[in-house]
Amino acid sequence: MFTFNDTARLQESELIAALKAGRESAFRMLVEMHQGKVYNTALAIVQQSEEAEDIAQEVFVEVYQTIGQFREEARLTTWLYRITTTKALAHLRKRKAQKRFSLLTSLFGVNNEVLHDPPDFQHPGVSLEQQEEMGTLFKAINRLADSQKVAFVLHYVEEQSHREIAEVMQVTVSAVESLLHRAKQNLRKQLTPFYQERKTP
Template identity: 85%
Template sequence: MQEPELIAALKAGHESAFRMLVEQHQDRVYTIALVIVRHPEEAEDIAQEVFIEVYQTVHQFREEAKLTTWLYRITTTKALAHHRKRKAQKRFAVLTSLFGLNNEVLHHPPDFHHPGVSLEQKEEMSTLFKAVDRLADSQKVAFVLHYIEEQSHREIAEVMQVSVSAVESLLHRAKQNLRKQLGPYYKERNNP
C-alpha cells in the first residue's frame, strides 16, 4: 500500500492500516526512543504512546510532510520529554538526599545495551551511547536520526522542523563534542 492510500485508510479508521503502520515502523520508533532514553522498558512504553497518539490524531495529519517524518517527530518529542522528566526527577532525588529528607542514594542508570550490538562491542557501544546521552538534545536527535536511522539531512530537518544547514551544524557540533568526550577513552584503549 502506497503512503497516500495508507493515510486515507488510517484516517478512515481501518484497523488493518494501523496494524500495517505499526509493523512497518515499530522497530525504528523503538530504536529512536531507546537511543534517547537508554532504557528498553521505557523505550517500549514510548513506542506504544507514539502509536496511540498516531491512532488518536491521524485525522489531524495535514500531509505537509511524509508520514514517517510525522511519526519520527512524535517519537523524538515524546522520548525527549520523557528523558527531561527523568533528569529532573534525578536532580530532585539528589537534592532530596543532600538535604536529608530521605537516605536513598541515587545510583547511576544501568548500562545501555542495544539489542543489535554484539557482545564484544557492548563496552564500546555503551561508552558511545553514554557520550551521546551527554549531547544537547537537538544534537542528540540529529545524531541518532542521521547515524543510527540513516536519515538524510533534509529528512532530519523536516522531523526537527529546522533548516538543512541547522542540521549540518548540529551534526558537526555533535561530532566535535563526541570527539572531545571519547578521545581519552580511545587513547587509553589504544595505549594500554
C-alpha cells in the same frame, strides 16, 4: 472490503486514507511497519529499554488519536520520527527533573541508586565485543544538547539523510549539518580519553 493482507500493497497515501477512516487493519499495518524504527529511535535517546517501549506505545496511541489532523505536508515516517523524538526528549526532561527532586529529598539518605546512570544499556544490533565501546558512545550521546542528540541519532543510528532530518526537526538542512558537526566535535572531546586509554598497553 479492506483487509490487513491488502494493505501490504497500499501506497502511503492509501494507508493514510485508511487510517483516517478508522480501519484497524491499517493501524496494525502501520505498527508492524514502523514499530522497530520508533522503538530504536526512542531507545537511542532515552537509553532504557522499558522506557523506550513505553514511548513507542505512546507514539502509536497519539498517531491513532490524531491521524485525522495529519495534513500530509510531510511523509508519514517524518511525522512518526517527529513524534518519537519529541516524546523521547520529554521523557528525558522528566527523568532529569525526578533526579533533581530525588537529590533534594535524599541528601541525608544512604540509597542514591536513582541518581546513577543505567549500568547496562544495550542497543539492538550491538555485538558482545562492541558493548563496552557502544555503551561508552551512548553515554556520551546522552550528554549532548537535545537538538544535537536528535540529529546525531537520526543520522547515524536511523541513517536518515540531512534533508529528512531537517523535515523531522523542522529546521534547515544547513542547521542539521551544523548540529551534526557540533555533535561530532563534542563526542570527539568526550571519547578521546576513552580511546587513548584503550590503546595504552
